[in-house]
Amino acid sequence: MLNDFKRFIARGNVLDLAIGFIMGAAFTTVVRTFTDGIIMPFVGLLTGGVDFKSKFWDLSGSTPANATPEQIQAAVESGAPLVMYGQFINDIITFLIVALAMFFLARYAVSIFRGLEAETPPPAEEVLLTEIRDLLKAKQVSS
Incomplete structure (x- = not known):
């Protein structure tokens, strides 16, 4: 059973997946x-200096709307029901950047692999049939 596990782990797909996972976490x-x-600083500049990380809704009403990051952290640690929509906006922007980067990476990889694929010649039978077709067409045109 241990040998089967070693063979499973040593397969290329599992190692590729593990490396991809680690690279994805680092990325x-x-x-x-x-x-x-x-x-986000540029987004904040465009929106009039808004710091999205400090944007939240306090469902209990105990944290002031203009709370400092320390007050927000204290409220979170005390268990106050905060809806951190600013962090959600940050996370969506991060997701979109990662998705865009992965899209371009995938397109680049596909273009590289297309270039590496050698065109396989058609089977001999297909070449012969094409020659026969061309000869028959030439014979019809000359008749």
Whole structure:
């Protein structure tokens, strides 16, 4: 049973999946930093200085709307029912950036693999039939 497990793990697909998962986790961290540190400040600038991470709804009414990040964190730790819609907006933007990057990566990979695929010559039977067809067409035209 242990040998079967070793063979299963050593197969290329499982290793590729594991490597892809680890790379995806690392890529997500980079994209999160890119979103939080570069994209969201510009979005905040375009929306009049809004910091989306500090946007929330307090369902209990105990946290002021203009709370500092420390007050928000304290409210979360105390169990206050907060709807953190600003963080949700950040996460959607992060998701869209990751999805766009994966889309372009997949398109690039497909274009590379298309270039690597050698055109297989048609079977000899098909070549022969094509020659016969061409000869018959030429004979009809000359008649």
